[in-house]
Structure formats: C-alpha cells, structure tokens
Amino acid sequence: MASDDADAAPRTGMKPVDPRLLRYARASRGFFVAIGAIAFAQTVIVVLFAWLLTRAITGAIDGMPRPQFASTLAWLAATVAARAALLWAREYVAARAAARVEAQLRDRLVGAVDALGPAWLTTQNTAKLAVTAGRGLDSLDAYFGRYLPQLVSTVVATPIIVLVMWWQDWISGLTVVLTLPLIPVFMVLIGMATRSVQQKQWQTLQRLAARFSDTVQGLSTLKVFGRQHRAADSIQRVTETYRAETMRVLRVSFLSGFALEFLASISVAIVAVSIGFRLIDGSLMLAVGLFVLLLAPEAYLPLRQVGVQFHAASEGVAATDDVFAVLDAARALPPAGSTPSVTAQAASVDRGMLRLEAVAVQRGERTLAPVSLEVRSGEVVLLEGPSGSGKSSVIAALRGAATFTGGAHWGGVDVRSASPSTWLGWAGQQPGLVAGLVADNVALGDDSPDPALVARALDLACADLDPDLPLGVQGAGLSGGQGQRVAVARAFYRHLRGLAPVIALDEPSSALDSATEERLWAATRSLADAGAAVLLVSHRTSARAIADRVMRLEPAEVLA
Incomplete structure (x- = not known):
C-alpha cells in the first residue's frame, strides 16, 4: 500500500x-x-x-x-x-x-x-x-x-x-x-x-x-x-x-x-x-x-x-x-502498439513458447538480477530458490504487476503489448477470491461459464467443493488451503476454456498436505502433457518430479 x-x-x-x-x-x-x-x-x-x-x-x-x-x-x-x-x-x-x-x-x-x-x-x-x-x-x-x-x-x-x-x-x-x-x-x-x-x-x-x-x-x-x-x-x-x-x-x-x-x-x-x-x-x-x-x-x-x-x-x-x-x-502512456514487435520469422520460431530474455524486474528502487528461460507448450519449468530470490517477481512481471526490462514473449508477441487475460492463467499465493459462488470464482472473467469445465477444474485442483457454495468477501467461508485450490482451479479453468495457453502457479501447494500435493502435481503434469506451457514456482522438492527443467534463483543475485 x-x-x-x-x-x-x-x-x-x-x-x-x-x-x-x-x-x-x-x-x-x-x-x-x-x-x-x-x-x-x-x-x-x-x-x-x-x-x-x-x-x-x-x-x-x-x-x-x-x-x-x-x-x-x-x-x-x-x-x-x-x-x-x-x-x-x-x-x-x-x-x-x-x-x-x-x-x-x-x-x-x-x-x-x-x-x-x-x-x-x-x-x-x-x-x-x-x-x-x-x-x-x-x-x-x-x-x-x-x-x-x-x-x-x-x-x-x-x-x-x-x-x-x-x-x-x-x-x-x-x-x-x-x-x-x-x-x-x-x-x-x-x-x-x-x-x-x-x-x-x-x-x-x-x-x-x-x-x-x-x-x-x-x-x-x-x-x-x-x-x-x-x-x-x-x-x-x-x-x-x-x-x-x-x-x-x-x-x-x-x-x-x-x-x-x-x-x-x-x-x-x-x-x-x-x-x-x-x-x-x-x-x-x-x-x-x-x-x-x-x-x-x-x-x-x-x-x-x-x-x-x-x-x-x-x-x-x-x-x-x-x-x-x-x-x-x-x-501519458505511450499509444498501444508502440512496443517493438518481433519479426515474422521470430514469431514463427517462438510459436507455442514463452521466452524470457534478460528479464530484470524492478521492485521499488531495486532491480532484480536478469532472468532468461524458455517454457514450451507441453513443458513444466520449475523455478526454485529461497524467499527473496525473485521467483514471484518473475510471474508478477508476466501478469503486468511489475515493470521490467528485457524481453518477454509468448508466441513471438511481447507480453507487454497483450493483456494477460488473453494468454495467461495464474494462481498466486493470495487466492484473490470475491464474494459469490465458488463457480463464479473459478469462471471469473468468462461471460459464458461452462459448468462442466468448472467441475473438472475443481477436480484437477483437488478442490472437493460444491460449485454452488456461496462465499463471503475475500472468499470468507473457506480455509486457506481451500481458497488456494479454488485459485488454482481458476487458472486451470482458463486453460481448459482455451483462454490461457500458459499456466503460472506461484506456490500452489504451500497450504496442502503431501497426499493432496501429489494429486495436484499429477493434475498439473497432465495439463502440460495435453499442451499447456506451465511455469511453476515452488519450494517443495516434490515438484521436481513433474518438472522438465529446473531453474534456481539465489538472493545474492539481487542488484542494488
């Protein structure tokens, strides 16, 4: 604030x-x-x-x-x-x-x-x-x-x-x-x-x-x-x-x-x-x-x-x-479309790929160390590292919640020139739920919700909840773990609905027991195998079992 x-x-x-x-x-x-x-x-x-x-x-x-x-x-x-x-x-x-x-x-x-x-x-x-x-x-x-x-x-x-x-x-x-x-x-x-x-x-x-x-x-x-x-x-x-x-x-x-x-x-x-x-x-x-x-x-x-x-x-x-x-x-913002675009050849090469090139996230007066990585469709890339290493900041940059230098492209298009709602399904450490039904929270942003996909997303997220369960302000009525799973279900729903080819999950299992966590990892892997590009942030070593690649960030990389 x-x-x-x-x-x-x-x-x-x-x-x-x-x-x-x-x-x-x-x-x-x-x-x-x-x-x-x-x-x-x-x-x-x-x-x-x-x-x-x-x-x-x-x-x-x-x-x-x-x-x-x-x-x-x-x-x-x-x-x-x-x-x-x-x-x-x-x-x-x-x-x-x-x-x-x-x-x-x-x-x-x-x-x-x-x-x-x-x-x-x-x-x-x-x-x-x-x-x-x-x-x-x-x-x-x-x-x-x-x-x-x-x-x-x-x-x-x-x-x-x-x-x-x-x-x-x-x-x-x-x-x-x-x-x-x-x-x-x-x-x-x-x-x-x-x-x-x-x-x-x-x-x-x-x-x-x-x-x-x-x-x-x-x-x-x-x-x-x-x-x-x-x-x-x-x-x-x-x-x-x-x-x-x-x-x-x-x-x-x-x-x-x-x-x-x-x-x-x-x-x-x-x-x-x-x-x-x-x-x-x-x-x-x-x-x-x-x-x-x-x-x-x-x-x-x-x-x-x-x-x-x-x-x-x-x-x-x-x-x-x-x-x-x-x-x-x-x-005073620059007009839309002023962000430098990539060539048609580069777009063809990057189709179906999330590419970060020397992305340095700005946090207040600090600039984090640049991060470069690639996440292709069908892959799970895991970001590891202790608190303060900048894992969540990378996802914040992708969803427009933090400014950054460097290049970040999905399918050859600069993510700064596209609304995150058109390509990204995201679940953060705070569920960000609103008053209404569980189904309303899962299908948030969809003008024509699909009840069947809502139920499937809840099942994949291991959220054993009634879609018609009413919630209070900020998701009142659910435990921390339940709220977290509803947020994950929302990210999964956007992908299943065809609205988010990329899924970004920030510590999705921090409030889950080991058995539920294992089910969640299996569901995440299945979505990746079906074509999703998954960027996963987790401090749990169990996440390594589903990752195609692991990238570790260290706090020492933070620049003044």
Missing part, C-alpha cells in the same frame, strides 16, 4: 472550472450550454419582474385603472411562475448532468486503472482510490447542482443586470461597479482558506478508509498478537481528526457566508441610501429609483451565491483532482 506521504504534496488552487472536466466528461459540455441558456432566461425574467412590480406599485400610487392594474398583476404572477419553472429546469439539468458526468468519470477511471496496469496499482492505496471513486464522485452532485449553475449565472446575469441599472440610473450602476469587486476579493481570500481545510478533511477521510481497510484485513493476525485494541485506538484517533477537520470546514463555511452576506448587504444599502436622497430632492423619479433598487440585490446575488456554494462543492472538486491525476497518468 502506498504511503500517506503523498497526501502532503501541495495542490494547485481551485480553478472555477477545471478544463480537464470538459476533456474527460463529454456530458459536461452540453450541461454548460443548457445552463447558460437557462441563466439568460432567468436574467430576463428577473428584470421583467422588477419592472412589472415597479409598475404595479407606482400604478397603485398614481391610481392606475383597475383593468390595467389587474393585467399588470397577471403578468407579474406569470413571471413568478416562469421563474419557478426555470429554477426547476436548472435543477433537473444539473441533476442529470451530475449523474452522467459521475458515470463517465467512473468509467474512465476504471479504464485508466486497467490501462495503467497492476504494476501501477501496487504502488497506490486502493482504499483511497475506492473512496475517491465512490464517495468522492458522489459529491459532484453539489458541484453540478449548486456551484456551477451559480457560476454560470454570475457570468451571464451580473453583467446584464448592471448594464440595465446603468442604463436607468448611472449613479447606481457606478456604485454597483465599484462595490461589486469587494465580493470576489473576499471570495478569493476565503476560498484559499476553505480549500486548505477541505483538502485536509478529504485526506483524513482517505487515511481513515485506508486504516480501516488494513485493520479489517489483518484483524486475525492482530488478535493473535493482542494488538487489536491498539488498532482500534488508531482508527479512533483518525476518526477524531476527521471530526475536527469537518468542524473546521463548517466554521470556515459559516464565517465566509456571514462575510459575503455582510458585504452584499452593505453594498445594497449604499445604493439604497443614494437613491433615497435623490428621491427626496426630486432628482430621481420614483419609478426609476424603485426599479433600480429592486435590481440591486439581484446584481450581487449570483456572485454571493458562488461563494456560498463553493463550500458545498469543494469535496467533489477535491475528489476530481485525484481522479484527473489518474486519468492524466493513463493519458
């Missing part, structure tokens, strides 16, 4: 709209067009409402004829209904856009993780990644439902309303132009503080998820050594930190909301006082003064709401930063 030190890396300040959102989520483009049209219509309705209300009030004072007054009130009611309808339309568009963007970003995130491969994933904190893809992207509801509509409304509505005010009363328009910048200035200052505390809260939540995941996975070990209470105390401390960070975010949110409301109220009051004095001395008509006064709060409202809704959206924006980082990493 990756270190939490990456959380301390500085993050860039929040952009109003990250351009990467438009690049990675096509649904966001139509959203901006629709929300812009709605914002323009809302602005027209606001101006019309202020004008109709002014006309109704001044008409009542001046004795407007009853039919004309009734008509004005009817139009006023229609504008109210239209404003409500536009508000509903904005909420509807925002909700649909948020759902579509979340779905598109999740799809792209899964695709990016697949493109980056297992080697990249082993360097990441998977619990944090799960929180980002789940809770984090769910927070985009507030970003699309509140923040972005207000941002677009500010861009569209504020200039139009200010121009209308200037057209009717240039003094009031000038007052708004001079006081309006105060709100963005305070928004920037408050936004910087909010961004900082929100990032700390988000990082604490990710750390809490990672700590909880680690504790649950290792709970049995912790109980054996009497350290379960210490782990619980650690989770409690992180939870308390998250509570404190959440309260800090709320304090900043309330304080910033008060500051923005105070600034807007003072600005509107300045406009109102100016209009009041000019109405008293008769230099301004009542209709104009009232119309401008009704528009003044609407000029400040969109910008004020942007600052208020920034807090609701900040968690989603923090999550998208992490998502975009993954997508950018995948986008």
